[in-house]
Amino acid sequence: MQTFLSDPVTAITIWLQTLLFSWGIPAVWVQLIMIIIGSLIVCAGAMFFVLFLIWYERKVIGRVQDRFGPNRLGPFGIFQTIADMLKIFTKEHITPLGADKIPYNLAPVLIMGAVLMMWAVIPLSKTTVGADLDVGILYLVAIGGLGELGVIMAGWGSNNKYSMLAAFRALAVLISYEVPMVLTMLIPVMLSGSMSLNGIIAAQNVWYIAAAPLAAAIFFISQIAEVGRAPFDVTEAESELVAGYNTEYSGLKFGMFYVADFLHAFTAALVFAVLFLGGWRGPGAEQIPIVGFFYLFLKTMLVHFVGVLIRASVPRFRVDQMMALNWKFFTPVSVMLVILISLVDKAAALSQEIWRSLLIFAVNGVVFLVSFRLLDIFTTRKERPSVVTRQLPVAVGAPQRRNPESGVSS
Amino acid sequence: MLADWTYIGIFILVALFVPAIAITFAAILSPRVPGTLKQSAYECGMESVGKSWIQYKSQYYIFALVFLVFDVEIVFLYPFAIAYNQLTLFAVLEVILFLLILVAGLVYIWRKGELEWA
Numbered sequence: 001m002q003t004f005l006s007d008p009v010t011a012i013t014i015w016l017q018t019l020l021f022s023w024g025i026p027a028v029w030v031q032l033i034m035i036i037i038g039s040l041i042v043c044a045g046a047m048f049f050v051l052f053l054i055w056y057e058r059k060v061i062g063r064v065q066d067r068f069g070p071n072r073l074g075p076f077g078i079f080q081t082i083a084d085m086l087k088i089f090t091k092e093h094i095t096p097l098g099a100d101k102i103p104y105n106l107a108p109v110l111i112m113g114a115v116l117m118m119w120a121v122i123p124l125s126k127t128t129v130g131a132d133l134d135v136g137i138l139y140l141v142a143i144g145g146l147g148e149l150g151v152i153m154a155g156w157g158s159n160n161k162y163s164m165l166a167a168f169r170a171l172a173v174l175i176s177y178e179v180p181m182v183l184t185m186l187i188p189v190m191l192s193g194s195m196s197l198n199g200i201i202a203a204q205n206v207w208y209i210a211a212a213p214l215a216a217a218i219f220f221i222s223q224i225a226e227v228g229r230a231p232f233d234v235t236e237a238e239s240e241l242v243a244g245y246n247t248e249y250s251g252l253k254f255g256m257f258y259v260a261d262f263l264h265a266f267t268a269a270l271v272f273a274v275l276f277l278g279g280w281r282g283p284g285a286e287q288i289p290i291v292g293f294f295y296l297f298l299k300t301m302l303v304h305f306v307g308v309l310i311r312a313s314v315p316r317f318r319v320d321q322m323m324a325l326n327w328k329f330f331t332p333v334s335v336m337l338v339i340l341i342s343l344v345d346k347a348a349a350l351s352q353e354i355w356r357s358l359l360i361f362a363v364n365g366v367v368f369l370v371s372f373r374l375l376d377i378f379t380t381r382k383e384r385p386s387v388v389t390r391q392l393p394v395a396v397g398a399p400q401r402r403n404p405e406s407g408v409s410s
Numbered sequence: 411m412l413a414d415w416t417y418i419g420i421f422i423l424v425a426l427f428v429p430a431i432a433i434t435f436a437a438i439l440s441p442r443v444p445g446t447l448k449q450s451a452y453e454c455g456m457e458s459v460g461k462s463w464i465q466y467k468s469q470y471y472i473f474a475l476v477f478l479v480f481d482v483e484i485v486f487l488y489p490f491a492i493a494y495n496q497l498t499l500f501a502v503l504e505v506i507l508f509l510l511i512l513v514a515g516l517v518y519i520w521r522k523g524e525l526e527w528a
Contacts, residue, residue, distance in 0.1 A: 035417050039424040047428065089436045097449045109429045116425035120418055130421060131414035138488065139418070160451045161462045172470050175477040182484050189491040247452055252436035256429055320527030323473070327516075327525045331480070335513055338487075339506050342494065346502045 007289040009128045013038075042130065043116050046263060051081045053262045057308050064312040091251040096159050099248070104157030108249065108256035111150035115264045117143045122270055123198045125280045125292040136197040137189060140271060141182055144226065147264070148174045151245055154257075158248035166244040169234055169319055176323060177225035177232075180330035184219040186338055187212050188275045191360070201279035209276040211357040212341070214364040216276045218334050223268040224307060225322070227261070231314040232322060269303035270296075277303070333371045340367060472524050476516075483512050 004011040013034065020030045055070060055078055062069025070077030095104065121136040123129035133139055148171055155167020189195055191211065192203030209216040225232040246257040273279060277299045280292030317325070340363050350356045451458045490497075490505045519525060 031413070031416075032420075035420045036424065039417070039421040040428070042421070043425050043428045047432075089439050090441075091436075092440050092443065093437055094444075094448060096451050097446070098451075108433065109426055112429035113422070113426040116428070117422055120421040120425075131417040133414055133418065138485075156463070158451075159462050161453065161458070161464065164462055164464065164466075168466050168470055172473050175481075176473060179477060179480045179484070182481065186484070186487055186491050189488065190494045193492055193495040195488065195492055251440055252433050255436075256433065323527050324525070327476070328520065332513070332516065335509060335516075339509055342502050343506060346494075346497070346499050 007127055042119050046116055046119055050259045050263050053266055054081045060308050061312045088252055088255045093251040096248045098159040100157040103153035107150045107154035108253045111147055112256045112260045114143055114147035115260050115267055118267050121197055125289040127289045132196050132198045134196045137185055137195045155245040160248050163245045163247045173322055176326045177222040180218050180334045181222035183334040184215040187215045197274055204278040205353055206357040207278045211360045212364050214368045215337055218330055220272055227264045227268050230311045231317050234319045266304055269300045272303050273299040337367050476519055
């Protein structure tokens with residue numbers, strides 16, 4: 001009973017394992033069945049958790065915009081997304097004429113699958129981790145690339161010019177922002193000396209956001225771009241590209257894109273919490289694993305909340321601004337950050353962790369100040385002609401004769 | 411170790427299987443009333459002109475090339491990052507030299523003006 005309360009997942013696993021063994025099933029099959037049940041629970045659980053996430057995000061954005069948000073169905077409108085889900089199940093699936101059927105139908109599955117696959121390596125508490133790969137970070141990067149494949153397949157398969165343009169733009173943005181993201185992921189790996197996510201958590205006696213805040217900020221912003229949310233949502237800029245690469249989708253196929261978007265935002269926050277906020281660590285999490293689960297959830301919701309606030313309050317960048325921001329600011333800054341941190345840390349060779357963290361923090365601060373000073377020097381805001389003092393065109397009473405010299409018809 | 415990769419392999423299959431099942435289930439539930447107008451490509455009510463699989467701007471191609479160079483080099487940096495705590499200062503300097511080559515590539519393409527989204 002004590003173990004069940006402190007660590008229910010392990011307790012249930014052991015109970016199920018002994019139950020299957022007692023039925024006389026061979027050991028290999030027991031393991032296989034356990035893996036299948038585990039991954040089914042994680043996948044289905046994540047997808048149902050999205051129901052809560054959608055409600056939560058609509059509610060927060062509603063409050064930001066001085067609205068109530070969903071408030072009709074159930075207490076605080078919490079059943080609204082369940083009703084939406086039931087409705088979208090009965091919507092017609094319209095396939096546009098001339099669509100490339102295989103990529104068109106595969107894209108929503110692939111995008112949703114790519115987000116779900118990330119959950120395989122993320123440690124949810126001390127004992128609850130799907131597979132603690134020793135190349136966990138590399139796995140996350142690789143799976144991130146799979147989602148981009150889904151985007152281009154959706155755009156290509158739809159036989160629609162808007163989808164195609166949106167997919168190209170989305171792809172350019174996604175692959176560009178992967179560079180600073182992967183570069184800043186290097187810093188936790190460097191400091192902990194491990195690529196397994198549990199190893200990184202175990203090494204975080206000082207949270208890496210305290211040691212390397214600039215790296216954390218760049219990582220956070222590039223993750224927002226990777227997810228494709230405001231202010232980086234050129235991929236679904238309603239005012240220019242209808243709805244982005246998923247314009248032609250309907251029914252649950254569209255629903256998959258929608259769910260994948262929300263789940264990806266949460267998963268990105270989860271990865272951030274693991275890499276920079278110490279994952280499940282906190283007072284008492286070593287002894288009672290279930291407490292660690294709540295710590296991780298709190299940290300993730302905090303990061304996610306900041307993301308939602310940014311989404312609700314910042315206007316959209318143009319695509320050229322986004323590319324310039326990435327290639328001319330984030331990438332050079334993160335390369336410099338990696339170079340300086342590795343050099344200074346190795347040259348100083350401090351053995352005590354707290355001094356080491358302070359030194360890395362100082363390097364981060366210096367890079368931050370220098371890069372923003374350089375930004376001030378090299379980027380000049382273009383002067384726009386003042387509207388107030390300009391001579392405004394005035395309507396004239398009598399219709400003017402056409403002036404043949406100027407070549408402009410009035 | 412092998413058990414971990416078995417888990418990953420099965421997890422990938424399940425992660426693709428769950429949305430596929432959901433979509434299939436919805437496809438069975440949903441009505442099917444096709445029509446030419448309904449199924450035509452959505453272009454804000456206009457008739458679609460020409461093919462939609464158009465030739466795209468070469469700018470995308472250049473960004474993809476730059477990304478490829480960066481990403482491959484960064485993957486080379488991960489072994490260094492893992493071994494970082496055991497390395498000597500000299501080895502770190504060597505890796506920094508490697509990174510500076512990367513920076514030189516970025517500076518080259520920046521000076522050439524390929525990073526401008528024209």
